[in-house]
Amino acid sequence: MALLEVDDLSVTFARRGQRTVHAVDGVSFSVDAGEVVGLVGESGCGKSVTSLAIMGLLPKQPGLRVGGKAVFDGTDLLQLDDRSRRDIRGRDIAMIFQDPLSSLNPVIPIGLQVTEVLTRHRGMKGEAAAKEAAELLDRVGIPDPRRRLKEYPHQLSGGMRQRALIAMAVACRPRLLIADEPTTALDVTIQAQILELLKELVRDSGTALVMITHDLGVVAGMCDTINVLYAGRVVETARRRPLFAAPRHPYTVGLLGSIPRLDSGRGERLTPIPGSVRDLLPWPDGCAFAPRCTRRVDDCVGAPPELVLAHDDRSYRCVNPAPVPGREPDSAFAPQTGAVAAGASDAAAPAEAASREEESA
Amino acid sequence: MTGSENLVEVRDLKVHFPIKRGVVFDKVVGHVKAVDGVDLSIPRGRTYGLVGESGCGKSTLGRALLQLTPPTGGEVRFDGVDLTRLSAGRLRSMRRRMQMIFQDPMSSLDPRQNVESILTEGLQAHGIGGSRDERRRIIGETLDAVGLPRWALSRYPHEFSGGQRQRIGIARALVLGPELIVADEPVSALDVSIQAQVVNLLDELQERLGLTYLVIAHDLAVVRHISDVVGVMYLGALVEEASGDQLYREPMHPYTRALMSAVPVPDPDVEDQRERILLSGDLPSPANPPSGCRFHTRCPWAQPTRCADERPVLRQIGGSKVACHFAERIASGELRPHRVTAEVVRPADEGDAPGVVSAPSEPGSYV
Structure with missing residues (x-):
């Protein structure tokens, strides 16, 4: 409890x-x-x-x-x-x-x-x-x-x-x-x-x-x-290491990609999230992050994305999550509306094994 | 053009603000030595x-460099010309070549001016662009450069988001075709996802236009990301100056080491393994700085000799310039850090404290 x-x-x-x-x-x-x-x-x-x-x-x-x-x-x-x-x-x-x-x-x-x-x-x-x-x-x-x-x-x-x-x-x-x-x-x-x-x-x-x-x-x-929040909802929840090693929600990916790191060199380009927090879709009409998202698919608009429960206590609210590094990327059009289906497909991926480079992927 | 390699040369720059006290007549009771003897040079097309x-x-150093705050002493050479000795008129025409970007785009843009008027003002003041069409063309090109749409011209600052406002601030600086841009905390008022957009924009503009930057920020990660050379300041003086990589790989000054180890890195593996140097206590009051090395009251490597009574000068060690008496012996591991007990620091120091410290922080305020 x-x-x-x-x-x-x-x-x-x-x-x-x-x-x-x-x-x-x-x-x-x-x-x-x-x-x-x-x-x-x-x-x-x-x-x-x-x-x-x-x-x-x-x-x-x-x-x-x-x-x-x-x-x-x-x-x-x-x-x-x-x-x-x-x-x-x-x-x-x-x-x-x-x-x-x-x-x-x-x-x-x-x-x-x-x-x-x-x-x-x-x-x-x-x-x-x-x-x-x-x-x-x-x-x-x-x-x-x-x-x-x-x-x-x-x-x-x-x-x-x-x-x-x-x-x-x-x-x-x-x-x-x-x-x-x-x-x-x-x-x-x-x-x-x-x-x-x-x-x-x-x-x-x-x-x-x-x-x-x-x-x-x-x-x-x-x-x-x-817990990562965007526009009033939790979009991704994960333990510390898996989250940083392999963020799944494109917003988390974007956040990590846009921070200049002390241990990265001069001139390494940052990958900012396009647009600003103002460009959002009301949740009932779809994913609030969709207008700024680089992994947007047609399914993002229409209804709010379901919370997807994955392995090792993690969950995210996205129909087209970033692939776990070291694995075949999910097909961009794979229907992942059901929480169970996507959760099962994740079960095989050991997130800790992910290498550092993919963080900004 | 003197053709020298450095666009900006600062020698022994000092800015002291008087501390005044008194009921009817103000009496100067002391000075806040905001900048106290700084030397630095910025090569053309590079970022400091x-x-x-x-x-x-x-x-204060950034403002003194542009003569927005008159320096108390020292000289600032811009392209070979000593700015501190120029007449007001000459200085004004020099200003076209050096512009500033401020931290808070909301308070540095006039809410009653639309974007076109904000951008035209500088052009008119400096007599650039003979006709209205010519000015329109220059402004249009600037908007494209900073990634703002043309319809922005008729809008007012409040209609934009924070990141776009900062773009307007950059456009205002850029429209005059400057060589040097002083950016004071250009991204710290912005959200993380927007910070990256502005940092990238500054990088692109430098590549395309060959600009020289002085970037002032408290965020070491941001500074390291966009700077060729990084200077670390403590209580009005530079304590270390090195290339970004060198500084990260091998910080020499104890303060730089502590600062480096205090910056959080978004990576659990790095966070769990790094060695932390926790400084005790707070920054001493600049009105009453410690004698000798100004860092010695908080320095884990402070020695009983020299540190308290002799002020170290910036000297070349390896690839860095360091102001520390014992930098070599600390780097070799001969000196070990020890515990420092925190001294109480007053926001307004007791005793000979400043009644009013008139350090300007807002753009447009003059002392």
């Missing part, structure tokens, strides 16, 4: 006189205890809205509709009332945001913000809470924690603020931590520090981590399972 | 990549 099971989650924003926006459109994924799961995608793919919906942090406004299920340890988070949700939030599930300055209260000392969590969920008070808070800051690598407790967020650097935020998030030893672009606002050397810290915390406490990012490099070093 | 973390002075 998974720790968090998100099933067919959908979030729509409706506004009078405007087209309804399907920010998240039937996203399903699961997180096991102690597992690191990545949600990857470009801006507007719905990765942040997914996490906010799970946490119940979407602004309550008319026109907002959240559907589906997000079952955490047996309880559906989406059905909870605010009160019981507040009990879970911070204690069992915690979240780290992208911009530490805007998620910390600028007029309250760091210490008070950390002890607030301890008081609310662990009933600690006074000196005991302060001592625990100092230990937490020490644990996340903030030097001279006793003094830091009395300081305000503006007195800390960006990296230190992010550390303070992580300290608050792990204060109650949550079982699930959701990190929404935790390092995007930071410099690379600070990013490396924070990622290392997150890895340590996950390893030592057995906390499950949902890592939301646009950076495939970050994901490659951290996540056990990766 | 400048990397560094935020606050290292890379953007």
